Amino acid sequence: MPSTLPDDVKSLGFKMLEWDLQNSNNFIKDVSSLDLLVLKTNNFVVNNWNIKEQIKSFKDCVKENGFLLMSYRHVLTPPEIAILELLNREAKDEILNKSEVENYISMAEKNGFKLVSHKTDSITSSQLLFRKLRQQMKDIEVIHILNENYDEWVEAIKEKMAENKDADTANNIWLVGNDTALNGIIGLTNCLRLESGGQHIRCLFDYDNKLPKVVNFDRMPYSAIKQLDLATNIYRDGQWGSLRHICLPKEQETISTEHAYLNVVTRGDMSSLKWFDAHHKYFTKMSEEERNPTETLCDVYYSALNFKDVVLVSGKIQPGPESALFDCVIGLEFAGRRTDTGKRVMGMVPFKGIATTLLTHKDYLWEVPDNWSLEDAATVPVVYITAYYALITRGQLRAGESVLIHSGAGGVGQAAIFICQSMGCKVLVTVGNNEKREFMKKKFGIADNCIGNSHDSSFEKQFMKVTKGKGVDVVLNSLTDDKLQASVRCLAPNGRFLEIGKYDMQMNKNLGLFAFLNNITFHGVGLDCIFREGPNSQQLKSFMEDMTVLLNDGIKKGVVKPIERTVFQKTEAEDAFRYMTTGIHVGKVLIKIRDEESDKITVNPNVMTVEATTRTWFHPSKAYVITGGLGGFGLELSYWMVLRGAKKLVLTSRTGVRNAYQQLYLKRFKKFGKLIEDYKIDIRVSTVNATTIEGAHKLIDESNSVAPVGGVFNLAMVLKDALMENQTVDTFREVCQPKLTGLKHLDAVTRQKCPELDFFVAFSSLTAGRGNGGQSNYGFANSAMERICERRRADGVAIQWGPIGDVGIVAEQLLVTDDKADAMKLFAGIHLQRISSCLDVLDRFLQIPNAVLSSIVKADNQGSGNKADDEVLSQLCSHLGIDSRPEDSTLGDVGLDSMMAVEIQQRLERDYEIHLALTDIKKITVGELKEFRDGSKDGLKQYSADIKNVRANLATVRFDMPSEPTTRLNDVGSGKPVFFLPPIEGIFETLKDLARNLNRPVIALNWVKTMQELKDIKKVSDFYKDRLKQLMPEGNYDIVGHSFGAIVGIHMCRKHVPINTLLILDPSDAGVKDDWSTDERFEIVFVYLRAFMPERILLRIQKEVMEIKGETQRINKLIELLKHYGGKHLVGKDVDEIIKGSFERAEMVVRYRKKNIAKMQTLKHSHTTKMIKRQIKNINTDVTVVKLLRKEEELVRIQDRILHDFGIKREVRL
Structure with a gap:
């Protein structure tokens, strides 16, 4: 073939x-x-x-x-x-x-x-x-590697490697380890083979200690090993072989457990919702004295979703500062049973409320009324507490007042309606669809004119009419953007605005102060901020006491009633979250964890388990020893262990606390505040030297006096790097003492004195597994530690870390040099690993039974993205049905909701480094998404780059209307001035570069706010004629006009204003397209915008603007889009006035043309040129048109036309 x-x-x-x-x-x-x-x-x-x-x-x-x-x-x-x-x-x-x-x-x-x-x-x-096989075998040299007897072999290796460094026919050097299974010969060999002469190094390791002690390579089994001449030969479990790295599966290990909570693995990806092994599994194993008396364990029957959970999982808002301490911040309420009394309860928790069991404070629980089911009870806590706190505590609601409740069909909305109606208040609500409107009428008897639309701001006019222009006393708001602003305008004088939403506050949206002249108040209402104070804070205690009184009183009086709900099974958690993002639900969305028993009190409900991803948690009643704990990695590890439940730590260091960084870290533990006080964290520093057997005994005894030792983590290390020829017996001994010797002693002592040991962990290095020239002593020490952990397989693990970039020895000693590139050559093929990544890996490693594990970040040149993400993208395309949609339709047009947009946004950022705002995600066209799905990523990458360019270009423009009638545009002080007439936009930002390059003074004739009353070209021309006469009474003006200014200049010439030269800047605006509308005013403004944005963005803006009905709405939409693309970099306070003024000036141009020039058939040619075409012939002024020509052949054609049709005396080509 x-x-x-x-x-x-x-x-x-x-x-x-x-x-x-x-x-x-x-x-x-x-x-x-x-x-x-x-x-x-x-x-x-x-x-x-x-x-x-x-x-x-x-x-x-x-x-x-x-x-x-x-x-x-x-x-x-x-x-x-x-x-x-x-x-x-x-x-x-x-x-x-x-x-x-x-x-x-x-x-x-x-x-x-x-x-x-x-x-x-x-x-x-x-x-x-x-x-x-070789025809003739090489001679060999044999060196026995005896663990810790370095003087027996270090010098011998140096001597033999020096003798055989350069000769290809040199003897092979066989390193033999057959004294103990704890020998570090594997790491030693891996390092030596990367040094000069290392190709002659061979290794024989009798791990089982069952081969003949006398090693004779002329007799079996050693003769066969010599004949094969392999680099590494390990005899283990009756077989010869070598060690290899094998990749772990991507899927994390799971465990069947009765204690689990739901969390999202990747924020923004709802498909990554998983059950996780919970920390409170140790609660039942603790004695009464060890338990916190204010806490109790509950079996969860129903968990309720709240909108905060959904926006956190979707990534639409950022979690609060509590995310620095806790891995899960979703799940706020539940209904279930206390495990100690069996009573039915409903409760609130700061997080982790979507669970099979949970540990919570007793003060956060309320008994369930006998006539309610636990399903009923799960709908009550958060919505009523939020409504009571907002309306009664913060809003000081009084009987008979009027209240606007947004999203009235939601959980908080229904609770608020019940409360308000019980106080005789007039209730106005907004809802999202007709079904919810009918629900409001039927359930609460609210009149149709008191029900508005929550999807736009039309409710403002509706409710101002209902209240006869007064407005409402209280607004309970959860809407965003323009709907929030409209809600503020709905407030009556002395009104109270209660904001329970998060988005606008997190986005730091502006709220004009003008409204506060009516003596209104704005309240940000967030229960999470109160819980953030900690369970021992007086504020939280007072809050819970007040809410308990209100809630119990409401239940007693029949005000607090169960809310309408939709129930999903625990296996349908992702569906529940996605369902809530659609906004079609009424009331609450619940996740059912287990069936409720018929008995009101059940002390021992049936045990229920779920398959949960394993998590490493530390027993709060045990002590954990970290040798080398004051190093960079050690401090980060201790902090992580505290977050994972450890309360008692013993950190060892030979020198104790010796620098400001260590002091700061230890102070940080003490300043955890009330939360730490509640958990009583005890961190001690010990200077005991565990490299001796006496020191190891003393360290473990000290630690056992704090609490039974539950784990030992050996991070101690010394580095003495050098090529083998420069190593000594002492450098080997110094490096091996904290690792090999120290761990060996801790191994022996903990076997005797630590019956409750859960973790025995040694931090090794990739040097042992892959080798690194110049670190033969370090490789030997780490390899010996790995063998110790293999012997303790049941509860020991050694971890080969790769280079870590932000803490530890690499960051402190290697990467502080100027030439980091040379330093990174040591780590060819791998990247530096961040400490956060190391701890994530450690979390998993501690749940794996293997004794030796390795973590490195391999260099990947294959690009971003993965098959799983591509599959999700394909499913999304299928869900939206994009294959049958028009190519120019946007994702917003085809039904992409906000939560799905967030999910796409997160994937594009995480996997492809494409950064787009949510609104820009919805403007992606069907054609672009198809290309992306089919493998072409360039389209969306260019879209993202175009948006950045637009933002950068708009940032150069200052959108401020001048207050003075004239402005100097350059610094030239002498010469005859050149006067610039204002362009269509009314400001001179696009002409400033030209002005700076002129060698004559340039004076801008500004369009000031007082000119708003001038509505036609004639009046504007007369205004500037008078202005010029004031500035230069003798006349003979040199004038430059662009777009609107060109038309004004032409009219001034026709009216015989004493103009010497009129220079018309006629850029290539011939490309104005007629795709969206024939409205010439918009076309003129779009020509101006073309200077700042690529065609792709301009076309999107044109389409979005011209699809809206109504001129005012179109202009407002254009202003909104301009602000969106400019973002926070947009400079100036007069964007609205400038854009609206541009349309007014465009209107003057259009009316002037209709009056003075025959109607044009098309805008395919320059509008400026066509407008002046007939007017210029009778003008005696020297008129010059400056025009950009695209092709050489245009020059002859345009020259003939201009000279013939316009009577221009000269023509300039730029």
Whole structure:
């Protein structure tokens, strides 16, 4: 068959060969001196190219010590067999049977190959690895590596490596470790092989200690090992092999547990909602004395979703400062049973309320009335507490007042209506659809004219009419943007505005102070801020006492009633969140955790479990020892352990607290405030040296006196880096003492004195697993620690960390140099890992049974994104039905809701580094999304870049209307002045560069606010004629006009104003498109905007503006979009006036044209040129048109036209 290698493969030196199986000479001729030959074979190949011929061919083309890897199938899957039958091929031709494999091995060994390994996946495939033996074996040197007896071998290695550094034919150096299973020989070998002469290093490690103690390489089993000449040879569990890194599966480990909570893994991705193993699983194992007497454990039956949960999960708002301390900030209320009394309760929690069980303060619970089910009760706590706190406590609501309640069909809305109606208040509400409108009428008897639309600001006029222009006394608001502003305007004098939404406050939206002249008050209402004070704060205690009184009184009087609800099962949690984002629900959305029993009191409900992702939690009643705990990693680890439940830590350091950073960290623990006081965290620093057996005993005894030791984390380390030729016995001993010796002692002592030990962890290094030249002592020490942890497999783990970039030894000593690039060469192929990533990895590692684990961040040149995200994107496209939609439709047009937009936004930012605002997400076209889905990412990347360019361009414009009639536009002090007439926008930002480059004074004739009453070109011309006469009575003016200014200048010429020269700037505005409307005023303004934005953005703005009905609404939409694209970088306070004024000036241009010039058929040519075309012929003034020409052929055509039609005396081309 012809060569079909891709070009990128050919560029790497690969080539495709063909040969006849019956004539092996062709094969031998084309291939020789191979280090590795890979063969995929089957019965057909064997039968048509017999084994003897194959082996002979391979022997001739593989060089000595080279490898032959043969891959074959020993069985086929049923689908494969079926396909072969359809192709009329024999299944037996595709496999090798046992006898054929044995024959292959026998023939290979007869021809100088030795079998190294025979591996199978136990399913369908197997591999044989052979090595071609040397004809003459090298001489060898043997050095025995004795653990901790460094003087026996360090100098010997240095001597032998120096002797064999340069010679290719030098003797191989065999390092032998057969004294103990705790030998660090593997790490030592990995490092030495990366130094000069290291290619001669070989390793033999008798892990089992079962081989003959006398190592004779001329006798079995050592002679066979010498013959294979492999770099690493480990005898373990009765087999020879070597250590390899194997990737862990991406899916995290799970556990079946009765204590779990729901949380989102990736903020903005609702599909990542998962159950997690909960921290309070230790509560039942604690004695009464150890428990917090104010807390109790509850079995959850129903959890309620609140809008805050949804916007946090979706990423629409940022979590508060509590997210720095707690991994989960969703779930605010529940209904269930106390495990101690069996009573039915409903309650509030700061977070983690969507759970199977939870630990909460007793003061946050209320008993459920007998006539309510737990499902009823789950709808009550948050909505009524919010409504009571907002209306009664903050709003000081009085009987008979009028109240506007937004989103009245929601949970808080219904609770507020019940409260207000019980006080005889006049209630006005907004809802999102007709079904909710009918619900308001039927459920609460609210009149139709008192029900408004929550999706726009139309309710403002409606309710001002209902209240006869007075407005309402109280507004309970959850709406955003313009609807919030409209709600403020609905307030009567002395009114109270109660803001329970988060979005506008987090976005720091502006609220004009003018409204406060009516003596109104604005209240931000957030229960999370009160809970943030901590359970011991007087404010929270008073709050709960007040709310309990109001709630109990409301229940007693029948004011507090269960709310309408929609219930989802616990397996449908993601569906529940997504359902709530649609906004179609009425009342509450609940997640049912378990069935309620018929008995009102049940002490021991049936145990219910869920499959939850494992989380590492530390027992609050145990002590945890961290050796080297005052280092960068140690302090970060201790902080993380505290967040994961540890209350008692013992940090060791040989020198104690010695710098400001350590002091700051320890003070931070003490300043956790009331939260820490409640949890009584005890952190101690010890200077005990655990590198001696006496020191290890003393350290563990001290720690046991604090609490039973639950874990030991060995982070202690010393670095003495040097190539082997510069190492000494002392440098090896110094490096190994805190790691090998210290951990060995802690291992022995904890086995005796720590029966409740849960964690025995050693922080190793990638140096042990992969090697690093110049760190042979460090590699040896870390490898020995790994062997210790393997021996303690049940509760020990060693972690090979890669380089960490922000704390620890790499950050403190290596990356502080100026040449960081040279430093990073030590870590070829990997990136620095952040401490936050390390702790996330540690969380998982501590739940895995493997004794040695490694964490590195591999360099990835394959680009961003992943298949899972592509699949989610495909599902989204399918859900929106984009394949059947017009290409120019936007995602907003086809029904993309805000929460789905947030999800797309998060994915684009996280996986593709495409940053778009939510409003811009909804403006993505169907065509662009299709391209993105199908693999072309450039379109959306360019869209994001265009928006950045627009923002940067608009940031250069100052949208301020001048207050003075004239302004100097350059610094030239002498010469005859040039006067600039205002362009269509009324400000001179686009002309300032031109003015600065002129060598004459330039004076701008400003459009000031007092000119708003001038409504036609004639009056404007007369105004500027008078202004020029004041400035320069003698006349003979040189004037520059652009767009609107050009028309004014032409009219002034026609009225014989003494103008010497009129320069008309006529840029290439011929590209104005007529796609959206024939409204010439908008086309003129769009021409101006083209100077600041790419065509893609301008077309989107045109489409969005012109689809709106009503001129005023269109102009307001354009202003809104301009502010959106400018963002916070938009400079100036007069954006609205300038844009509205642009339309007024455009209106003058259009009316002037209709009156003085014949109607044009199209705007395909410059509007400026056409307007002046007929007027200019009778003008005696020297008029010059400056025009940008796109092509050379335009020059001849335009020259002829201008000279013939306009009577221009000269023409300038820029």
